[in-house]
Amino acid sequence: MAKNQITQLSIHPDAPFDFDYTAYSHGWVVLSPNVWNPERRELQRTERLAGGKVVSLLIQGPGSVEKPEIRIEVSHSGKLSAGQEQEILAAVAHMFRVDENFAEFYKLCKKQGRRWKNLARGLGRLLRSPSVFEDVVKTICTTNIQWGGTKRMVAALVETFGTAQDGNPAFKTFPTPHAIAEVPPERFGKMVSLGYRSDYIHLLARRVSSGELDLSALLDPAISTPELKKKLLAIKGVGNYAAATLLMLLGRYDELPVDSVFRQFVSKKYFNGERISDPEAQAIYAGWGKWKYLAYWFDIWEGFDEKV
DNA sequence: TTCCAGGGGTAGA
DNA sequence: TCTACCCATGGA
Numbered sequence: 001m002a003k004n005q006i007t008q009l010s011i012h013p014d015a016p017f018d019f020d021y022t023a024y025s026h027g028w029v030v031l032s033p034n035v036w037n038p039e040r041r042e043l044q045r046t047e048r049l050a051g052g053k054v055v056s057l058l059i060q061g062p063g064s065v066e067k068p069e070i071r072i073e074v075s076h077s078g079k080l081s082a083g084q085e086q087e088i089l090a091a092v093a094h095m096f097r098v099d100e101n102f103a104e105f106y107k108l109c110k111k112q113g114r115r116w117k118n119l120a121r122g123l124g125r126l127l128r129s130p131s132v133f134e135d136v137v138k139t140i141c142t143t144n145i146q147w148g149g150t151k152r153m154v155a156a157l158v159e160t161f162g163t164a165q166d167g168n169p170a171f172k173t174f175p176t177p178h179a180i181a182e183v184p185p186e187r188f189g190k191m192v193s194l195g196y197r198s199d200y201i202h203l204l205a206r207r208v209s210s211g212e213l214d215l216s217a218l219l220d221p222a223i224s225t226p227e228l229k230k231k232l233l234a235i236k237g238v239g240n241y242a243a244a245t246l247l248m249l250l251g252r253y254d255e256l257p258v259d260s261v262f263r264q265f266v267s268k269k270y271f272n273g274e275r276i277s278d279p280e281a282q283a284i285y286a287g288w289g290k291w292k293y294l295a296y297w298f299d300i301w302e303g304f305d306e307k308v
Numbered sequence: 309t310t311c312c313a314g315g316g317g318t319a320g321a
Numbered sequence: 322t323c324t325a326c327c328c329a330t331g332g333a
Contacts, residue, residue, distance in 0.1 A: 143314075143315045144312085146332065146333095148332070150314075194329080196317095196329045197330095198329080239317080241315060257314070259313090262314080
């Protein structure tokens with residue numbers, strides 16, 4: 001077997017950009033196939049390119065917030081074409097939201113004062129997956145289950161339906177829709193313990209694999225947020241909480257992810273632990289306009305102003 | 309054993 | 322639009 005080649009790629013995002021906080025911004029960093037090394041501050045991930053080639057990515061942020069750089073060490077067999085390099089660069093830029101503009105959010109943060117103004121030094125980007133399919137599947141795996149269960153289910157999907165790189169069987173890609181769709185639904189349910197989510201994820205994989213549903217079209221900025229939410233709610237397994245999470249992953253922060261964590265947090269912090277209605281809880285963030293999700297996220301993530 | 313989790317679908321009103 | 326009820330799975 002030929003030894004894998006290494007190719008170094010690099011992205012230079014506009015400042016301010018904080019690699020560490022973006023990588024570690026929420027639970028996605030520890031969901032397979034992502035592997036985060038906290039000591040070395042590296043994100044490792046195995047990726048399948050459009051033509052089927054499987055590569056391993058080691059993603060680092062050696063620059064500073066003011067002179068940011070995302071460095072990608074690609075381990076691959078054979079030669080990497082210019083098109084494949086572009087594909088990898090685009091995938092990583094998408095994961096780290098290199099093209100998103102947070103100036104308006106930072107303005108609100110500075111106005112808010114105290115700890116909020118710390119966000120304006122390049123935070124606000126929440127890590128996402130290279131594909132919308134992966135983000136929808138992972139989001140469905142966060143519903144009505146504890147976080148440990150989410151990690152278990154996603155890891156099982158990758159282990160069972162992912163593709164390993166030659167010579168590197170320990171790490172696999174996130175499954176393609178086709179890899180899931182080609183297995184009969186009943187068998188799929190038995191192969192990975194996803195509970196009642198199994199049918200939703202298999203149906204999603206079938207619709208995407210057949211071309212009936214184009215999830216990448218959801219990234220179109222021309223779609224209004226209400227219209228986008230409607231499209232998300234039309235996906236079986238996606239309700240209000242999951243739609244708000246997916247809107248965030250698609251770069252829209254208008255909606256709050258109302259789940260048990262949100263309810264408990266707002267009740268404890270703003271209502272002395274009293275039982276409150278969802279509209280009362282949501283009203284806390286009304287002043288943040290189209291940035292409500294981020295306001296809530298950094299309200300609950302108290303550690304953001306310490307080094308991760 | 310029972311409860312419930314980073315809820316959602318469906319039927320019926 | 323709102324409510325009641327059901328839905329697998331596994332940890333606490």
